[in-house]
Amino acid sequence: MSITDLPAVNATLNGISAILLIVGYALIRQRRIAQHRRVMISAFATSTVFLICYVIYHANVGSKPFTGQGTVRTVYFFILITHIVLAALVPPLALITLIRGLRARYDKHAKLARWTLPIWLYVSVTGVIVYVMLYQMYP
Numbered sequence: 001m002s003i004t005d006l007p008a009v010n011a012t013l014n015g016i017s018a019i020l021l022i023v024g025y026a027l028i029r030q031r032r033i034a035q036h037r038r039v040m041i042s043a044f045a046t047s048t049v050f051l052i053c054y055v056i057y058h059a060n061v062g063s064k065p066f067t068g069q070g071t072v073r074t075v076y077f078f079i080l081i082t083h084i085v086l087a088a089l090v091p092p093l094a095l096i097t098l099i100r101g102l103r104a105r106y107d108k109h110a111k112l113a114r115w116t117l118p119i120w121l122y123v124s125v126t127g128v129i130v131y132v133m134l135y136q137m138y139p
Contacts, residue, residue, distance in 0.1 A: 006057035011131035013050035017043050018124035025117060037101065044098050047090070047124070068138045076133050083126040090120050 001009075020043035027036035066076050093116040100109035 003057060003060050006053050007131055007135050010050055010053050010057065011128050013046050013053065014124045014127035017046045017050065018121055020046060021117060021121045021124065040098065044094055047094065064134055066134055066138060079126050080130055083123060083130055086119050087123045090123050094120055
């Protein structure tokens with residue numbers, strides 16, 4: 001594997017995170033707390049590995065310009081900008097939410113998780129979309 005493979009690795013990690021978040025949500029709705037805890041720790045770990053790979057890639061390669069034109073360009077930049085803004089919120093939100101859950105502060109955990117989940121899920125899914133648009137649709 002080379003550094004040029006990292007965008008695909010990052011998209012895969014984002015996709016795995018999104019799946020884990022959905023599974024974790026389904027588990028907590030079923031009151032399967034132990035399984036929910038394991039899945040959410042896995043989602044956090046996957047997102048952490050993503051962040052490390054993302055930083056390594058961009059520190060070495062920089063950014064890739066989007067070459068699409070017209071409406072698709074507007075759509076791409078809308079997705080990218082909302083993705084970036086919300087991505088800045090995910091690490092602190094996810095960390096605080098995780099800590100509250102692990103410390104059995106379930107009332108505070110649940111209140112914050114109601115915000116953390118949709119933001120984190122949006123960022124994970126749009127991360128995959130940005131990859132597809134940037135590296136697959138317009139390579």
